[in-house]
Amino acid sequence: AQKVTQAQTEISVVEKEDVTLDCVYETRDTTYYLFWYKQPPSGELVFLIRRNSFDEQNEISGRYSWNFQKSTSSFNFTITASQVVDSAVYFCALSGANSGYALNFGKGTSLLVTP
Amino acid sequence: DAGVIQSPRHEVTEMGQEVTLRCKPISGHDYLFWYRQTMMRGLELLIYFNNNVPIDDSGMPEDRFSAKMPNASFSTLKIQPSEPRDSAVYFCASSLGLGGTGGPRGANVLTFGAGSRLTVL
Numbered sequence: 001a002q003k004v005t006q007a008q009t010e011i012s013v014v015e016k017e018d019v020t021l022d023c024v025y026e027t028r029d030t031t032y033y034l035f036w037y038k039q040p041p042s043g044e045l046v047f048l049i050r051r052n053s054f055d056e057q058n059e060i061s062g063r064y065s066w067n068f069q070k071s072t073s074s075f076n077f078t079i080t081a082s083q084v085v086d087s088a089v090y091f092c093a094l095s096g097a098n099s100g101y102a103l104n105f106g107k108g109t110s111l112l113v114t115p
Numbered sequence: 116d117a118g119v120i121q122s123p124r125h126e127v128t129e130m131g132q133e134v135t136l137r138c139k140p141i142s143g144h145d146y147l148f149w150y151r152q153t154m155m156r157g158l159e160l161l162i163y164f165n166n167n168v169p170i171d172d173s174g175m176p177e178d179r180f181s182a183k184m185p186n187a188s189f190s191t192l193k194i195q196p197s198e199p200r201d202s203a204v205y206f207c208a209s210s211l212g213l214g215g216t217g218g219p220r221g222a223n224v225l226t227f228g229a230g231s232r233l234t235v236l
Contacts, residue, residue, distance in 0.1 A: 035224070037227075043229070043230055043232075044227065044229050044230070045206065045208075045227040050224055100163070100170060100171055101146055101165075101210065101212060101223050102148055102160045102163050103225055104160070105157060105158040106157075107157045108157060108158075
């Protein structure tokens with residue numbers, strides 16, 4: 001069985017603060033994929049990143065960075081110098097090579113960035 | 116590339132009526148997924164298809180729900196009869212199977228439609 005836990009339901013920060021969104025996963029698959037999606041207030045789901053289970057390199061894209069640690073089954077997402085436009089619900093998701101290609105989503109973390 | 120297209124964007128209906136949601140996936144994608152989003156349950160997978168064949172429908176709530184994919188460019192999700200508890204946003208998504216890269220159109224990256232917001236009164 002696969003499970004994604006996003007323990008933080010809501011986070012509120014002031015603009016320019018750094019914020020980390022936590023994601024912990026469970027899977028029996030040896031090959032799996034981890035994802036982050038963003039859902040802004042407009043409602044669409046926007047792909048941010050995909051990582052393979054055999055690639056633990058951290059990734060940075062502008063103000064966004066991701067920390068993948070297999071030892072702790074975590075795939076955390078950090079936004080540096082947050083901006084109001086970062087306000088959204090962020091979903092972590094997991095798919096496994098032996099579990100089909102559908103994504104199992106966490107419950108999401110609602111991030112509010114205030115000026 | 117127009118992305119995944121869903122219709123209608125909004126649907127308000129009365130309990131007991133039939134509801135049909137439609138989806139056009141990205142051309143060339145071989146997987147199609149239907150998800151439902153509610154406040155209580157979050158994003159739930161209802162069913163997914165590979166090459167137009169249903170692979171896993173274990174998430175379909177009950178017999179009132181049915182999904183079809185008659186060809187590679189069209190899928191429907193039907194609810195008959197609808198109930199107030201079916202009120203939710205229904206998302207369609209499509210993807211390529213594994214074998215490609217991880218970019219925005221890479222393998223196993225789901226591209227979602229804008230969603231269909233269903234309200235059953």
